[in-house]
Amino acid sequence: MNYTQLQKVGTVVKYIILILVGFIMVYPLIWMVGATFKTNNEIFSNLTPFTAHPTLDGYKNAMNDYGGKINIFKAMLNTYSYVLPKVIFTVISATVTAYGFGRFKFIGKGVLFSVLMATLFLPQVVMNVPQFILYNKFNWVDSDLYLPLIIPSLFAFDTYFVFMIIQFLRGIPRELDEAATIDGCNAIQTLILVICPMLKPAIVSCALFQFMWSSNDYMGPLLYVKTPENYPAAIFVRLSMDADTGFEWNRVLAVSLISIIPSLVVFFCAQKQFIEGVSAGSVKG
Amino acid sequence: MATKTSNPNSPTKFQKFFRNNYGFLFVLLWLVGFSVFRLYPFISSLIYSFSDFNLFKGISEWGLMNYQEIFANKKIMSSLGITFSYAFVTVPLKLAFALFIAYILNYKIKGVGLFRTAYYIPSILGGSVAIAVLWKALFRDEGLINAVIRTFGGEGVNWLAEPDYALFIISLLRVWQFGSAMVLFLAALKGVSVELYEAATIDGASKARQFFSITVPLITPVVFYNLVTQLCQAFQEFNGPYIITQGGPRGATTLLSLLIYNRAFQDYEMGMASAMAWVLFVIVMVLSLIAFMSQKYWVYYGDEK
Numbered sequence: 001m002n003y004t005q006l007q008k009v010g011t012v013v014k015y016i017i018l019i020l021v022g023f024i025m026v027y028p029l030i031w032m033v034g035a036t037f038k039t040n041n042e043i044f045s046n047l048t049p050f051t052a053h054p055t056l057d058g059y060k061n062a063m064n065d066y067g068g069k070i071n072i073f074k075a076m077l078n079t080y081s082y083v084l085p086k087v088i089f090t091v092i093s094a095t096v097t098a099y100g101f102g103r104f105k106f107i108g109k110g111v112l113f114s115v116l117m118a119t120l121f122l123p124q125v126v127m128n129v130p131q132f133i134l135y136n137k138f139n140w141v142d143s144d145l146y147l148p149l150i151i152p153s154l155f156a157f158d159t160y161f162v163f164m165i166i167q168f169l170r171g172i173p174r175e176l177d178e179a180a181t182i183d184g185c186n187a188i189q190t191l192i193l194v195i196c197p198m199l200k201p202a203i204v205s206c207a208l209f210q211f212m213w214s215s216n217d218y219m220g221p222l223l224y225v226k227t228p229e230n231y232p233a234a235i236f237v238r239l240s241m242d243a244d245t246g247f248e249w250n251r252v253l254a255v256s257l258i259s260i261i262p263s264l265v266v267f268f269c270a271q272k273q274f275i276e277g278v279s280a281g282s283v284k285g
Numbered sequence: 286m287a288t289k290t291s292n293p294n295s296p297t298k299f300q301k302f303f304r305n306n307y308g309f310l311f312v313l314l315w316l317v318g319f320s321v322f323r324l325y326p327f328i329s330s331l332i333y334s335f336s337d338f339n340l341f342k343g344i345s346e347w348g349l350m351n352y353q354e355i356f357a358n359k360k361i362m363s364s365l366g367i368t369f370s371y372a373f374v375t376v377p378l379k380l381a382f383a384l385f386i387a388y389i390l391n392y393k394i395k396g397v398g399l400f401r402t403a404y405y406i407p408s409i410l411g412g413s414v415a416i417a418v419l420w421k422a423l424f425r426d427e428g429l430i431n432a433v434i435r436t437f438g439g440e441g442v443n444w445l446a447e448p449d450y451a452l453f454i455i456s457l458l459r460v461w462q463f464g465s466a467m468v469l470f471l472a473a474l475k476g477v478s479v480e481l482y483e484a485a486t487i488d489g490a491s492k493a494r495q496f497f498s499i500t501v502p503l504i505t506p507v508v509f510y511n512l513v514t515q516l517c518q519a520f521q522e523f524n525g526p527y528i529i530t531q532g533g534p535r536g537a538t539t540l541l542s543l544l545i546y547n548r549a550f551q552d553y554e555m556g557m558a559s560a561m562a563w564v565l566f567v568i569v570m571v572l573s574l575i576a577f578m579s580q581k582y583w584v585y586y587g588d589e590k
Contacts, residue, residue: 011392014389014392014394015394017389018386018389018390018394018400021386021404022400022403022404025403025404025406025407025461026403026406028419028423028429029406029407029410029419031429032419032422035422043422044427044428044429044432045432047429047432047433047436093314093315093318096311096314097311097312097314097315099311100308100309100310100311100312100315101311101312103308104307104308104309104311105305105306105308106305106306106307106308106309106312107306107309108309109308109309112312112316115319116315116319119319119323121513121517121569121570121573122323122327123517123520123521123565123566123569124521125520125521125523125542125545125562125565125566126327126330126562126563126565126566127323127326127327127330128545128546128549128562129330129333129545129549129555129558129559129562130325130326130327130329130330130333130559131322131326132549132550133326133329133333133340133555134321134322134325134326134329136340152318152322154314154318155314155315155317155318155319155321155322156314156315156318157318157322157323159315162315187307187308187311212409213412215413216410216412216413216414217412218412218413218414218523218524218527218528219523219524223550233414234413234414235414237414237415237418238414238418238528241418241421241528249422252418252422253418253419253422256414256415256416256418256419257415259413259414259415260410260413260415260416263409263410263413264410267406267409267410271402271405274405274409275401275402275405275468278465278468278469
């Protein structure tokens, strides 16, 4: 074989690996979609996502209430009733904080910035117990307004996003701020009128990742939401599995699938921003 | 505000101070939140860890008893061992996969975007309860994986009921989410200049030699970043084992985070749970420190003086 032939073989091998691995990665998700349309007898005996006898039983049963108090749609409504405020508050507070660190000098800035960076490495597992005790003192546990899940985001609690926006801010020339000052803008006007439009890609990434992470979050609601009427989707899906394991898998998988539809839609509408966001701020995950 | 200066144009000391430091006001919000929601809990958890604090009974005793119990209690020590094996299986496998796929994608491949999206979806959805449910559907005794094995004439394994396999299946859920590490590797690989490879090819270096002598050293900063963040995450894993196996079978997937949760939120032994959390924290911190200090031996930063 000569060199060109060797190269061609190499290329073919690469495609085979990529397709094979990609197939293994995505197949469970595709199979899951198919499984929601199968009867419970067929789910695990039919390896393909296709079925000759599609049924909507899984979806019909997925609409069932849990204890008459909550169903999947109410649960999803609950989820987004704290996810959306959390996203908005995070974007605003992280941008303001990043602006302070990125554009100003003040006494103690060096120390505070080190503290900010250190919190990136502070494991949440250490914080769960004392935070629970604190929120318990505030009477926030099981609050109807999801206070323990929302309020911290008003204070740029997820420092990761502050860091991400600071990184982006570094690429925006300071001359823009100076020009705005000369034109008579004060610091707040400069932030809103000049910096924010430039920061748009970073702000969008920040909103998207916070949306995904808060929608997926299980530990938060597990600790702080106790009233069944207020259960978010994460808790509801878990409950529906516990109640049904072993017999109604089409219902359980349908409930699971419905619960991630908003996330899937957001992901497919904004894939480019997600992938760029990962590289821009070096996202965890 | 009225000022007492004789010359209205010369600023007072306060005005000067304000002019030089008003940027502080922008970080004030974060500082307040940090003090209330992080610093205070962080310190109080250290203090609680030296007490027998129970959420309902309060504190009756102070001392080192929690830490003594941790190191004497076989269940906790074995859970610590499980946490280590979980992290040391998950992190290398995840990074190896991520680098391998990124390396292939870095060739001129048609449809890179499509592949990248396919590999990235699990990273975005993988943390959700819905995917944990799916994992159970795949690996239960009558699940999809065993159905596939039996179709090809093999014998199924009850993955989640066998202590030898269960932890690995939980690991696999995280390995499957290698997409975001891969995107980072891919970005780093794209940054390696083509001329280096051309020069090496002219000098007769093989592809494997080029990979280990050029590619790997140049992307070590990203390897380092991925390593530290993934380690931090692996030691805190909770959702997978809690939802899929509830720590079983026979405690085989009881990561320390599960024990902490049980102690704190089922037994309400906040003091003991805090002590366990601090042990975990110190482990993560020591590992991160080792990684940071070892940087100078293996991480190559291009802009070094």
